Amino acid sequence: MHDDVVIRVIAKVMIPAVMLFALYVQFHGDYGPGGGFQAGVVFAAAFVLNAMIFGLNRGRHAWPARLNLLAICGGVLLYGLTGVASMLLGANYLDYDVLGATTQSGQHIGILLVEFGVGLTVASVMVALFFTFAGRLTHIRLMAKMQAHEEADQRKTKRKARSTKKRARK
Amino acid sequence: MMQHLPILQVLLPLLGAPLAALLRHRDMAWGLALLLTGAAFLISIILFSQQQMTGETLVYDLGGWPAPIGIVYVIDAASALVLPVISGIAFVATIAARRLVEAEIDARDHALFYAAWLLTIAGMLGQVTTGDAFNIFVFLEISSLSAYALVAMGAGRDRRALPAAFNYLILGTVGATFYVIGLGLLYMLTGTLNLVDLSDRLADVQSTRAAFTALAFIALGLFLKMALFPLHFWLVPAYAHAPSAVSALMAATATKVSVYVLIRLVFGVFGIDFPGLADAVGLLVLTLGIAGAFVGTLAAILETDLKKLFAQSSIAQLGYMAIGIGAMSATGLAAAFIHLFNHALMKGALFLAIGAIAAQVGRAGMGTIQGAGRQIPLTMTAILVGGLALIGVPLTAGFISKLYLVRALLEQDFWLLAALTFISSALALAYVWKIIETAWLKERPKGAPVLVETPVHYVPAWLMVIATIGFGIFASPLVDAAYAAAHVFIGGAR
Numbered sequence: 335m336h337d338d339v340v341i342r343v344i345a346k347v348m349i350p351a352v353m354l355f356a357l358y359v360q361f362h363g364d365y366g367p368g369g370g371f372q373a374g375v376v377f378a379a380a381f382v383l384n385a386m387i388f389g390l391n392r393g394r395h396a397w398p399a400r401l402n403l404l405a406i407c408g409g410v411l412l413y414g415l416t417g418v419a420s421m422l423l424g425a426n427y428l429d430y431d432v433l434g435a436t437t438q439s440g441q442h443i444g445i446l447l448v449e450f451g452v453g454l455t456v457a458s459v460m461v462a463l464f465f466t467f468a469g470r471l472t473h474i475r476l477m478a479k480m481q482a483h484e485e486a487d488q489r490k491t492k493r494k495a496r497s498t499k500k501r502a503r504k
Numbered sequence: 505m506m507q508h509l510p511i512l513q514v515l516l517p518l519l520g521a522p523l524a525a526l527l528r529h530r531d532m533a534w535g536l537a538l539l540l541t542g543a544a545f546l547i548s549i550i551l552f553s554q555q556q557m558t559g560e561t562l563v564y565d566l567g568g569w570p571a572p573i574g575i576v577y578v579i580d581a582a583s584a585l586v587l588p589v590i591s592g593i594a595f596v597a598t599i600a601a602r603r604l605v606e607a608e609i610d611a612r613d614h615a616l617f618y619a620a621w622l623l624t625i626a627g628m629l630g631q632v633t634t635g636d637a638f639n640i641f642v643f644l645e646i647s648s649l650s651a652y653a654l655v656a657m658g659a660g661r662d663r664r665a666l667p668a669a670f671n672y673l674i675l676g677t678v679g680a681t682f683y684v685i686g687l688g689l690l691y692m693l694t695g696t697l698n699l700v701d702l703s704d705r706l707a708d709v710q711s712t713r714a715a716f717t718a719l720a721f722i723a724l725g726l727f728l729k730m731a732l733f734p735l736h737f738w739l740v741p742a743y744a745h746a747p748s749a750v751s752a753l754m755a756a757t758a759t760k761v762s763v764y765v766l767i768r769l770v771f772g773v774f775g776i777d778f779p780g781l782a783d784a785v786g787l788l789v790l791t792l793g794i795a796g797a798f799v800g801t802l803a804a805i806l807e808t809d810l811k812k813l814f815a816q817s818s819i820a821q822l823g824y825m826a827i828g829i830g831a832m833s834a835t836g837l838a839a840a841f842i843h844l845f846n847h848a849l850m851k852g853a854l855f856l857a858i859g860a861i862a863a864q865v866g867r868a869g870m871g872t873i874q875g876a877g878r879q880i881p882l883t884m885t886a887i888l889v890g891g892l893a894l895i896g897v898p899l900t901a902g903f904i905s906k907l908y909l910v911r912a913l914l915e916q917d918f919w920l921l922a923a924l925t926f927i928s929s930a931l932a933l934a935y936v937w938k939i940i941e942t943a944w945l946k947e948r949p950k951g952a953p954v955l956v957e958t959p960v961h962y963v964p965a966w967l968m969v970i971a972t973i974g975f976g977i978f979a980s981p982l983v984d985a986a987y988a989a990a991h992v993f994i995g996g997a998r
Contacts, residue, residue: 407522414519427511429568 339370345387352380360453364442374456381461389467399465402458409455416447510564513547513587514633514643517594518626520621520832530614534605537618537868538598541970542623543596548587548629555584556985563635566787571635572701580634585841586632589848592787593756593968594625600856600964601749607863608747610660611821617657617747622929623650637773638697638845640765641684642758644729648676651754656745660837661866666742675728675738682725689718690773703773710778721776722769723785732763732789732826733796743815748859751811755818756852760844763825767837768916771993776832786832792827794921797928805934810858810868813935814851817894820928821847828909834910837990838983843909843995846893846901846975853968854890857883860961865953872955875940875948880957884943885963891936893972896929904983 360373385393417428426431430444431437520540524533555562562579563571565740570576579587601621609617627647631640652673658665659786691697693714694705709715731739739759743751770785800820807813821843860883861876862868877884893900913922975982 403525407526410522411519414515414522417515418519421508421511425563426568427508427515428566431568 341387345383349380349384351376352383356380356457357455360449362448363449365497366443370452370454371456373449374453375460377453377457378460378464382464385464385468390465390472394465395462397458399462405454405458406462409451409453409458412451412454413426413448414451416444416451507564508808509547509551510562510579510633511566513544513551513591514577514626514630515628516543516547516605516626517622521622521626524622527615527617528955530606530611530618531602532631533615533618534598534602537601537622538595539810540622541595544590544625544629545588548584548591551579552584552588552985553580555581556988559988572698575639576635576698577633578699579633580992581985582764582768582841582990582992583632585845585985585989586760587629589760589845590625590632590757592630593848593852593855594753596852596964597749597753597756597856598968600752600859600953600960603904604747604749604752604859604863605958607662608661608749609657613657613660620650620653620657621750621753623647624654624758628757631761634680635699636697637687637690637699637702637769638684639865640768641680644680644683644765647758648652648680648729651750651758652676654750654754657741658746658750661747662745663810664741665745665747668738672738672742675735679725679728679735682721682728683839684725686718686721686723686725689714689721690959693718698769699773703775706773706775706778710774714849715774715778716784719770719774719781719784720814723766726762726766726769727792730759730766730825731819731822732794733799733819733823736739736796736800736822739818740812740815743818744809744811748806748811748855748862748868749816752852752855752859755815755855756848759818759822760848763822763829763840763844767829767840767993770829771837773908776994782832786830788830790830790921793823793830793939794924794928796820796823796826797925798823801928801931801935805938807935808870810870810873810939811855811862814854817932817935818847818851820932821851821894823928824905824909826989827921828912831912831916831918832994833912834987834994835908835915836992837994838910838986839912841986841989843905845986846905846972847973847974849901849968850890850893853886853965854894856965856968857886857890858963860957860965861955864955870938870942871949872952873943874952875943875946879948880955880961882962883955883957883965886962886969887939887943888936889972891932893958893976895932895936898976899973901972901979903976904979908983908986973984 356373356377359368359376360370363369363373381393381397384396420429420432421427430441432440433443434440508557517540520536524536527533551562564573564577566575568975605614605617624647627643627650630643631647634640634643652669655666656669657674690702690706693709693712694702696705697701706715728735741843743755746754770781774781798819800816800818800823804813804816804820807816825840825843825847828836828843830836858868861872865872873884893902896902896906906925910922910925913925
């Protein structure tokens with residue numbers, strides 16, 4: 335992308351706002367529309383925007399792959415272990431009632447944890463998908479460049495071979 | 505803890521997957537997979553014996569929400585029979601996976617491989633356990649998506665794994681979409697997704713066109729998923745080019761789960777008395793089943809690559825299961841369950857033995873095994889016994905399958921079909937003989953790579969071979985369990 339000062343400045347302002355809104359969608363999901371899936375996608379959008387404006391390398395730097403894998407797995411584990419916790423407290427799997435002092439607070443804690451797990455995994459999977467596909471593009475370009483070099487080399491050696499043959503004939 | 509077994513069955517491999525992905529060392533990931541599949545196998549055996557003893561249906565409410573509102577996991581005679589098949593095969597395949605994966609997959613991908621491996625197992629176990637129609641779809645997608653990734657991981661050694669995985673992805677997604685469209689129609693009609701509740705409420709609207717359309721979509725989607733002829737084209741390349749461990753796991757379990765889901769939906773939800781079911785599903789499944797039995801067998805005879813050969817034979821074997829379903833009787837369903845069980849054992853043995861060869865030399869074609877009978881006698885004998893079981897030779901599990909299949913057909917006076925089943929089984933002799941001839945009667949060509957076998961190569965396959973023979977000789981517990989499973993869906997005498 336062309337280095338455009340307007341886009342850069344607006345992105346810098348927007349990215350934290352997008353992230354904040356994602357967190358609002360995440361945690362207000364207990365009371366109103368929202369929840370982990372939506373929040374995760376919005377949160378990931380901030381990273382996608384960052385990478386699109388400031389380049390893949392800086393984008394990758396903001397959210398390293400190793401951390402991303404940890405987040406993908408951590409979200410699933412958080413969800414699953416919340417269920418296991420209620421199992422250990424003597425109720426059925428994912429029965430939130432037993433997680434708090436009252437059934438109501440238990441339900442609240444349970445859904446908060448589970449939705450946070452969902453949000454974490456969705457956000458990091460979206461980021462992983464984006465970087466994987468965007469990375470393919472550089473990979474493909476690199477491969478194309480390498481192929482072009484190789485072909486040029488081949489042509490050179492062929493030309494050399496032909497000229498040596500000609501010389502030999504002379 | 506005992507009351508949590510139905511959920512733990514699915515949960516252990518499901519939560520094992522993210523853990524395996526995080527483990528850096530490949531042996532640790534393998535060890536975790538082995539531990540969890542072993543635990544799942546143990547749990548499924550406990551559930552099976554518990555169910556057999558009490559004869560009751562075990563229901564587990566997720567989140568403490570009871571049936572029509574919440575999602576329930578149901579262990580009845582049918583799911584209790586299918587669970588040990590899947591988890592048992594998964595366990596044995598995991599034992600074998602270590603060597604096969606080491607040989608075929610880049611070391612950096614091992615942790616992710618075992619993560620996908622555990623996910624696909626969890627998905628299959630979930631489809632069988634759950635009593636919620638939409639939950640079936642979710643688990644179907646979990647198992648399929650991870651299976652696409654597993655097939656594609658064969659690309660390190662065989663680039664054709666990529667188009668195979670892509671075809672599988674497209675067709676698998678179409679199948680799953682059809683299933684969910686049908687489900688949407690049912691939900692619109694009844695307002696429920698619980699299988700038992702769905703079946704009750706469907707009785708009021710069963711003569712509507714929407715209900716029939718739902719049946720058509722669901723059945724078609726599952727035909728695609730179970731690779732019923734002529735919707736089987738994704739299966740052969742996917743099994744042939746996948747890593748050997750994946751071929752073994754999937755050939756033995758993946759399509760079986762779809763057969764189970766088809767039975768569960770068609771007979772458990774729509775019910776045998778559903779108007780048009782006998783014509784639309786029964787007749788169609790019978791015709792396609794017998795056609796598939798012939799097409800698969802003939803294609804297998806022409807094939808020279810062992811993995812492809814036995815993948816084609818899977819098409820034929822799925823045809824037999826379809827015939828059992830299409831007979832629309834308790835005996836027919838029992839025969840389908842028996843064959844589902846037995847075929848999983850045979851194909852497990854075959855693909856594990858072939859995998860042991862393919863992992864050494866890259867591919868297992870007729871040229872590779874020429875004269876190999878003396879070089880690797882135990883591995884080749886495993887293939888031989890598996891092949892004989894596919895034909896239906898007495899003293900192997902395949903014989904029991906064919907016996908009950910023919911019995912179901914004769915019960916309904918389908919003489920012609922019984923004869924055709926017999927002929928197509930006999931035709932299977934052609935490809936098994938081809939293998940015997942190549943492996944034992946021909947000399948090993950000069951300069952052929954030396955094949956070796958050590959216990960790690962043949963023990964997993966032989967576990968399956970022993971089970972194949974064992975269930976061929978002592979078949980009565982299996983037959984009883986299969987009839988009990990069939991009676992969940994269709995009443996009637998033995």
